[in-house]
Amino acid sequence: MNAAANDAPLIAVDDLHTYYGKSHILHGVTLHVRPGEVVGLLGRNGVGKSTTLKTIMGLVHPTEGSVQLGGNPITGMPPHKLARLGIGYVPEDRRIFRLLTVMENLRTGLDRQGVTEEKKRSLLDKVFAYFPVLAERRNQAGGTLSGGEQQMLAIARAMMLEPRIILLDEPTEGLMPRMVSQIRNIVDVLHQENVAILLVEQNVPLTLEASERVYIMEKGVVRHHAAARDLKVNDAVIHQYLGV
Amino acid sequence: MELTAILYAIPWDQILIQTVNGIVTGMILALIASGLTLIFGIMDVVNFAHGELFMLGAYVGVVVLATTGNFWLALLIATLVVALLGAAIQIATLRPLLGRDPLTTILATFGVSLILQNYALWQFGPVARKIQEPISGRFTLFYLEYPWYRLMIAGLSAAIIGGFWLFLKYGKYGIWIRATTQDRVMAQAMGIPVPLVHTAAFAIGAGMAAASGVLFGPLVGVNHTMGLDWVLKAFIVVVVGGMGNLGGSIAAAIFISLLEAYASIWVSPAQAVIVSFVVLILTLLFRPTGLFVPTPK
Numbered sequence: 342m343n344a345a346a347n348d349a350p351l352i353a354v355d356d357l358h359t360y361y362g363k364s365h366i367l368h369g370v371t372l373h374v375r376p377g378e379v380v381g382l383l384g385r386n387g388v389g390k391s392t393t394l395k396t397i398m399g400l401v402h403p404t405e406g407s408v409q410l411g412g413n414p415i416t417g418m419p420p421h422k423l424a425r426l427g428i429g430y431v432p433e434d435r436r437i438f439r440l441l442t443v444m445e446n447l448r449t450g451l452d453r454q455g456v457t458e459e460k461k462r463s464l465l466d467k468v469f470a471y472f473p474v475l476a477e478r479r480n481q482a483g484g485t486l487s488g489g490e491q492q493m494l495a496i497a498r499a500m501m502l503e504p505r506i507i508l509l510d511e512p513t514e515g516l517m518p519r520m521v522s523q524i525r526n527i528v529d530v531l532h533q534e535n536v537a538i539l540l541v542e543q544n545v546p547l548t549l550e551a552s553e554r555v556y557i558m559e560k561g562v563v564r565h566h567a568a569a570r571d572l573k574v575n576d577a578v579i580h581q582y583l584g585v
Numbered sequence: 586m587e588l589t590a591i592l593y594a595i596p597w598d599q600i601l602i603q604t605v606n607g608i609v610t611g612m613i614l615a616l617i618a619s620g621l622t623l624i625f626g627i628m629d630v631v632n633f634a635h636g637e638l639f640m641l642g643a644y645v646g647v648v649v650l651a652t653t654g655n656f657w658l659a660l661l662i663a664t665l666v667v668a669l670l671g672a673a674i675q676i677a678t679l680r681p682l683l684g685r686d687p688l689t690t691i692l693a694t695f696g697v698s699l700i701l702q703n704y705a706l707w708q709f710g711p712v713a714r715k716i717q718e719p720i721s722g723r724f725t726l727f728y729l730e731y732p733w734y735r736l737m738i739a740g741l742s743a744a745i746i747g748g749f750w751l752f753l754k755y756g757k758y759g760i761w762i763r764a765t766t767q768d769r770v771m772a773q774a775m776g777i778p779v780p781l782v783h784t785a786a787f788a789i790g791a792g793m794a795a796a797s798g799v800l801f802g803p804l805v806g807v808n809h810t811m812g813l814d815w816v817l818k819a820f821i822v823v824v825v826g827g828m829g830n831l832g833g834s835i836a837a838a839i840f841i842s843l844l845e846a847y848a849s850i851w852v853s854p855a856q857a858v859i860v861s862f863v864v865l866i867l868t869l870l871f872r873p874t875g876l877f878v879p880t881p882k
Binding site: 436448 | 757760761763764767768770771772773774775776777778779780
């Protein structure tokens with residue numbers, strides 16, 4: 342993608358330190374995502390990948406460091422403001438509103454100020470075209486969907502915000518191969534629509550395939566940063582940090 | 586012959602009268618409990634000041650009625666004034682405590698209840714005030730002259746609860762309230778201004794309590810302790826109905842009120858209250874998630 346024109350980062354995370362109670366989780370994470378860019382964030386379990394996303398989303402407050410969105414500081418802003426500014430969040434456990442219908446789940450992101458009925462319709466049409474199963478189940482409670490359908494709903498719900506970036510936390514975890522390739526497709530679709538993605542994954546081949554750049558984390562810091570095409574699944578670096 | 590004897594022995598007239606009574610008190614109770622369960626569901630706050638919001642609603646009703654002579658205006662203004670007061674209380678005492686130990690919010694709302702009660706005592710004195718009912722007609726129910734107003738209370742409470750339910754089901758802000766109730770963190774991440782939703786939910790609950798205070802005012806005197814009995818019953822209803830479950834609370838309110846009404850055919854009304862506690866204890870023992878809650882999938 343036209344990287345030269347979009348060189349200024351959309352999200353810039355600088356030296357982020359985050360604690361859960363007394364345990365120091367992030368020890369100075371620095372990374373950035375350019376507009377429309379898919380960036381992978383790899384690492385073993387418990388190295389702070391999810392915490393990095395939560396900190397960007399304002400769900401966890403960093404003790405040090407800063408987050409910028411389009412050059413403006415957003416550190417410490419409440420999550421609902423960040424969502425309105427264009428950060429979509431798809432958490433690891435999907436967090437579907439289980440008692441709300443599929444349609445109501447989508448409406449949580451759609452009923453914003455300044456969204457015309459026409460716009461709402463076109464956003465809904467778009468996700469229903471990508472995820473026909475959601476259209477079929479629009480009046481069904483979110484909690485009754487299968488895991489893969491819930492994942493689709495979580496992504497579709499974030500898309501209702503017309504985000505500039507989506508923080509995607511392990512979207513393929515626990516899904517059947519067919520679902521995985523569907524999620525993989527939607528990442529490409531979002532990429533074509535110029536939505537940036539910060540993708541946290543355990544699935545290394547998928548991440549290397551979908552992303553332009555990859556960060557590898559270990560023990561709360563970024564240890565390695567490379568273009569995805571320069572890494573192979575069986576790379577020594579991958580082996581060193583991920584043990585695959 | 587045996588069967589006929591039994592059928593004659595049953596006081597059908599009393600049962601019918603008590604059914605009407607039970608539904609009337611049940612609807613009032615449901616209106617109070619709806620607010621309580623809404624607040625608990627969304628904020629995990631057990632609002633010990635709920636009875637005082639009910640009481641203040643009745644007092645605001647007394648004052649507006651005295652100045653304007655219009656019951657409906659009194660109902661409307663009391664609801665709005667107490668809803669605003671509820672918003673102020675939520676912002677001042679509960680918002681800073683969000684996510685802390687539940688004990689802190691219990692103490693905070695208990696403190697608020699003491700302040701409101703003593704304010705009412707200081708402002709209005711210990712003598713009970715009277716709210717004149719807006720319609721005074723009666724109809725004959727067996728040997729009783731039954732006031733139409735009581736039926737009107739039931740109808741109005743049902744209308745308010747029905748309106749509230751429609752708002753929750755279809756309204757944009759209703760969906761925000763339900764989403765926030767289910768998952769506060771994800772609601773925030775979807776751009777829902779959760780602190781504002783909390784304040785609004787508390788205000789709605791307070792307004793509903795105030796409305797029931799005004800509606801119930803004509804049946805009993807308005808005094809500074811009138812909230813105590815009702816809030817106790819509302820708590821029982823909320824627990825029996827499944828904490829935070831609106832439909833369950835409404836069903837439980839009517840169920841318990843009917844049981845109490847039937848019991849008072851044979852025992853004194855003061856003893857009939859025991860029925861509520863028996864139901865509460867049995868619920869806690871055998872179905873602690875609530876009587877009227879579908880088994881979670």
